[in-house]
Amino acid sequence: MPADTSKGPPEEFRALYDHVVTCGKCGFCQPACPVFRATGREAYVARGKVALFRNMIEERAELGPEVKEAFANCLLCRACTENCFSAVKTDEVVMSFRHAYAERFGRGFLQRRVFRSLLPRPRLMRALVRSLWAVRRTGLADLARRVGLVGLLNPKLERAMEFRAGTPGPLLATRLAKRRGADSRGRPIVGYWMSCGYNYALPEVGEATVRVLERLGMGVEVLENCCCGLAAHGYGDVEAAAQLARENLRRLGDLDRFAAIVSECGSCSGHLKEYPKILAGDPEWSALAGRLAEKTRSFSEFVMERGGLEVPPGQEGGEAGSEDRIVVTYHDPCHLGRRYQNVVVQPRELLRALPGLELREAAESDSCCGAAGTYGVLHPETSAAIIARKMGFVEATGASVLVTECPACMMQLSFGAKRAGFDITVLNISQVCDRYGA
Secondary structure: OOOOOOOOOOHHHHOOHHHHOOOOOOOOOOOOOHHHHHHOOHHHOHHHHHHHHHHHHOOOOOOOHHHHHHHHOOOOOOHHHHOOOOOOOHHHHHHHHHHHHHHHHOOOHHHHHHHHHHOOOHHHHHHHHHHHHHHHHOOHHHHHHHOOHHHHHOHHHHHHHHHOOOOOOOOHHHHOHHHOOOOOOOOOEEEEOOOHHHHHOOHHHHHHHHHHHHHOOOEEEEOOOOOOOHHHHHOOOHHHHHHHHHHHHHHHOOHHHOOEEEEOOHHHHHHHOOHHHHOOOOOOOHHHHHHHHHHEEEHHHHHHHOOOOOOOOOOOOOOOOOOOOEEEEEOOOOOOOOOOOOOOHHHHHHHHHOOOEEEOOOOOOOOOOOOOOOHHHHOHHHHHHHHHHHHHHHHHOOOOEEEEOOHHHHHHHHHHHHHHOOOOEEEEHHHHHHHHOO
């Protein structure tokens, strides 16, 4: 698509004008914003972004590269909206800017190819990832990083390599290939949604999830889904996000056979619940999108709806201070917590019920860890400052296990712990259930 070089504010900006003018400029968004806390930049906090956006609508500023960085520096965590008296939806303002900017100035070649050609084709994507991991297993990539060659070529690539140390071995899709069809034997069938993060980087999480679902008495069908589309949506490529949504609905087929679609990735489950909004103008797919949203559950949400895991009487989670208990703490992924899906109580109830565990809450447990998809790679210094603050609160709990329900969070938390130099095991909540549940 050729870049649109026309002047003046896009029409989609004008549609948000009555909303953004409700910003009272009070600054209550500042202490809630992880990016502002790390940088102190007014343009990066909600008040600054909203002011820039309003100026563009009123033609006192232009949509252009000079304001792009302000809107790139957003985690889309919605903490600002939660702290705002006017409930200004800054994430919608940011998304509108990103879409309009890409429409006017064009999208990069790599971004277009990834979102529109690669992600809708899981087999092609898997082949590429296998090749990348194979190169890393030779040791040449890590050698290049150690001698400084990678940092010289691109510091962001060096951060990406640091973000996921080691190689995962066989992809999750390979490990679960023999379980594509559910052996129901009269049991309810759940569709297991395979997150890109677990498939390509943390396959052991998916294996644990399937085991726990089967222990719950479910027949598990491993779905042939492609990427949910959240990444494309976050970059403002709403057309690619809609394309991925339609492709996934086509792949899922008849949804009536499923009791639920379950994902232990809060970002995936949250985005699937947004499909009705993404496909609202598509009469062919909107109804099916609504049915998928109704059936979608996060892992902890689904387990607690089914009554939790069976725990023998007398072996429930321990009292605070019990010496024989393993102390765990929980990090709320942004897309799973109260600002998106409001799945907050369920994971905590699940952890408290598991034998041998003691749950201790960390301060700011629901504050973004700084991963935010690719934000941690593209803005490494800010992301590192954000995770350093969080790891200080985690360390103060004395926990030996840090639990969450998101692959990006898992990798960011592991990176933060390693950088802080303290020993803590980062696990998905499904792994905790697999290890400590009945």
